[in-house]
Amino acid sequence: MIWDVLNVVGTIAFAISGALIATEEDYDILGVYVLGFVTAFGGSTIRNLLIGIPIENIWTQGDLFVVVFLVITVVFLLPNAWVQYWNKWGIFFDAIGLASFAIQGSLSAVQVGAPLSAILVAATLTGSGGGMVRDVLAGRKPMIFRADIYALWATLAGLMIGLELVSGLWQTSALFVAIVTLRMCSVRFKWGLPRHPLW
Template sequence: MSFETLTIIAVSAFAFSGAIVALSERYDIFGTFMLGIATPFAGGIIRNIAMDVPVLHVWEQGHLFYVAIGTIAVVYFFPKRWVMFWDRWNIYLDAIGLSAFALQGATFAINHDFPLGGIIFAAILTGVGGGMTRDVLAQRRPMVLHQEIYAVWAMVVGLLVGLEIVDLASSWQKYTLFVVIIGCRVLSYHLGWHLRFRDLYRL
């Protein structure tokens, strides 16, 4: 599986996630497509703006834009009774997108010769930017600001890549990290891990 394939999976997963959230919030077709498109592409746009790198417009994303459009269309024309069922699986789709885009962000920073801090920053912004934008547009509390551990996993990607503990030139290391981050995100969700240390003092 190439990194291009990984990017397609991430775009599709985040577009699916955004469309499901839009439908569960009873958005119309325009709102559904806007939220579905924003989710996979907003993180990269935010990253480029923050790091003073030229922004590639959404419609210039080539086949990735059409992958997102196609995914959203499939979701929108599902029987509506399926929406709430699929919403239960949104955490897994979000975990795939988070892991893949965090890796994409770290790769982007390395290709632009950014130092360790820049690699971590790019991984976080790319990994969580789309999901955060989705939640804000859907008027939900962003998961990155929620008690669940979310952005930390993107930071871990940037840290491991930036310290050269994981070599992205090695396919098995890259995809092992991809799967591990998905597993960590899902596990932290189901086990209720959080960063609210203040709660520990109440035990």
């Protein structure tokens, strides 16, 4: 149940994030749908490739494809004033997607008996993969490479699950809230990783 809930939450959040960025970049309706779907399903596709889950499993989520289509349609039909308002929430939706898919990627890797190193990579790439593909297609610098901390929080989720420090519904929910909060704090307080000093 936890896996399914995280999958739905992350997919919808990333679909909204992708559609909002597409409208911000003034894409036509096809571009909005493409960017929304790629963002929504990019992370799970990378996860499947990474840990050996059959890639065709992505097509078994028929109901989720319909939900994503409807969500993207709603975003596309929003008046410009509303879109500009919701654009302010784009980072928040992205944080929700990051946390959901990072935890989901970790649980998927644990389920197939992957070692800790694979769990960390699965969490990181599942959490940030969709957003990275979205930013590349939108011609933006991927969030994973920006100044504020992004992918590290996904790796932290993988570490907590890989070391079996988190299990069960309530602990997983607390980890989800913690990852979203840490990501938003990174943006708000401009937390960043060390950079190479240019003398």
